[in-house]
Amino acid sequence: MTTSQQKHKRVTIADVAREAGLSPTTVSHSLNGIGQVDPETRQHVKDVAARLRYRPSVRAQRLRTGRSHAIALLSSMPAAVSAGASQLGFFTELAMGSARTALLRGYVLLLAPPVDECNPLALLDMDGAILLEPAPHDPIAQELEERSIPYVTIGGRPGPENIDLQHERAAELLLMHLLEAGARAPGLVLGSSGRESQQAFRECYVNLAHRKKFAPVLAEAPEGGGEQAGYEATRRLLERHPELDALCVPIDTFASGAARAAADSGRTVGRDLLLTTRYDGLRAQTCQPPLTAVDLHLNAVSHAAVSTLLELLSTGEVQLSGDLPAPTLIKRASTMRI
Amino acid sequence: MTTSQQKHKRVTIADVAREAGLSPTTVSHSLNGIGQVDPETRQHVKDVAARLRYRPSVRAQRLRTGRSHAIALLSSMPAAVSAGASQLGFFTELAMGSARTALLRGYVLLLAPPVDECNPLALLDMDGAILLEPAPHDPIAQELEERSIPYVTIGGRPGPENIDLQHERAAELLLMHLLEAGARAPGLVLGSSGRESQQAFRECYVNLAHRKKFAPVLAEAPEGGGEQAGYEATRRLLERHPELDALCVPIDTFASGAARAAADSGRTVGRDLLLTTRYDGLRAQTCQPPLTAVDLHLNAVSHAAVSTLLELLSTGEVQLSGDLPAPTLIKRASTMRI
């Protein structure tokens, strides 16, 4: 080493203090713009800090202050659902929105996507979390509570600490649309997790069947089975119920499978069989034909989730939050009857 | 409070030690499975820790060990490019892949998407970073170096610490395809950042023009301008060069704009004007008509990036890594001439 560059030892606040001929206290106050410090002293400290290229250690700050200014996005959905071929889905879209909002408010987003047999919670240093569509007795929710980590849910049990995905409206929108598009015998394919969203679709569907006098026909598939599970459930359903002329398949991964099943059973989606799904992502948009779906306004949702969580973190509670935009229908060829 | 639940004070290693009648050292050793500890003692410690619901503080561990077991995904792309209406793009897809691989290897992924006028680096507690398509003199790259944070790039300057996106191959694939599809006068629309990818496309294009005897016609637009910038650049190019019968627009955000510009100038994409882009994302797939693009195998890319970074972190250097799959062409209606 002929340069003055030594073995690279971190510059600490003590170094700055020594170099400036002051105490760590004063350096800390100066740099953080707090306390009573002579303006000239403050400037001097800043100059010295800059000259030494001092960067405060986030680790030390976190340990000392007890806050990490980080939040995590968690989902207990099986990887099979949220992953898919393209990794582009619900979770992902929320992740980007949340990361942006968080960053703008000085928080970092930790991304902990569903990875089977991997518990990330022990690795995360966070102040709070956003949990996506928790199932009943959700293990991640339970662990968050055990660790006393504040969290908000998206599309979970109604309450102040939940961002309402308005499942009922989405369900109503999609099912009514099928009837309006001419369906006489619409069926329903759900995930068997018992998540709020699935329950809402079921209820809405059963009610509608009663009101509109059609026989309810529904199937369930394990969400962990991914597209193939959706395929198989749909295949069986169509065999057993050849009268079906429409399907609502809220989980988009299942809907991909349903489209395949429809084709394999000799039906043409959009003509013999109308098909709708919920999330308007890559799957819905690139299906052949493209699927009628719902705009959930995920940007607003992720924004609301971050805002609510940060409020929870700073005040310890959540005031009732502003209303989110209602889901809106996006009509596509899958329900056009040509 | 009638319950035994007190004001919630964190259970520390000292509490476990006291309760077990041992020292923090022994507790630490027992729980971490290191050192020489009597098997019975070890088990006893574990029992006590479980009973007290002890969770080690990640913050303290990080400060003490000097490692955070976290890596960040960074991009210096302007938000206008990577955001888009749907937030689903390149960055996002890499994020999910990286998060998964990282998690499987015990690392957390910090998501720091491009947010204009927001420097996340001061907030991040990480061991290393992945930087996506750095520009020449990239400010984020510079800051990482200043902070001595190890990082690998994706699609940056060739070298062991770069994951090669094989820009040249992608360019060749797309441009040759245009010629094979019958183009006589293909044009090129680039971003003006000077990133490796843009340079590679330019070079490949100019060479090809020379070899195949067509006149090179190209335009540049600022990436920060997003889709609109792509629109305007294309619009002008088509006005000035009515002879153009094909366009290669590597940046998909620009390609969306280009498709619009083509329509507005009275051309039909896929017939009068062939159009290709690079990244095969939502934009390419849902364009009307869908755009011929390239499968960059981003899953493999993100996996390689994480692996390479972790190797860099543990050994301090990178052995030459295994080859990544070559990009493959995905033909779509935009280059089909019906």
Add this chain to the structure above:
DNA sequence: CTGAAAGCGCTTACAG
């Protein structure tokens, strides 16, 4: 306006 000291909660030489 400035500073000495404690402490956040761990891990890790080192001694016994």
Add this chain to the structure above:
DNA sequence: CTGAAAGCGCTTACAG
């Protein structure tokens, strides 16, 4: 096999 002690790098009452 077990433990006392130092120290990671800050911030924050508190004293002066």
